[in-house]
Amino acid sequence: MNRRTDRDGHTDWCGRDHRCNLGEHRSEEIVVDLPGHGRAVLVRVRTDAGQEHAEVRVRVGLAAGDPAARRQLVGLLGDVREAVTRAAIAAHPRPRRAA
DSSP, X not given: OOOBOSTTOOBTTBOXXXXXXXXXXXXXXXXXXXXXXXXXXXXXXXXXXXXXXXXXXEXXXXXXXXXXXXXXXXXXXXXXXXXXXXXXXXXXXXOOOOO
């Protein structure tokens, strides 16, 4: 549940500091760090219009050789596309068919 907790409209997950600006409420960062390999940072955001979304930044170490780095990037892009598609479907499930 996204309860408002004060007159400024902060939710209970909101960072309530400099992160809330430009008409947005932003959570604290959730960080997954694999030293030497990669890092992902997730932030939950709510706009003034009430729309919510996730902001995700990913940094992954690439191979030294260009062909291998390109293969990694193609795989990463496919994985990101799948994650975005899965999240979009979960947000707007299909209506069930009548039996």
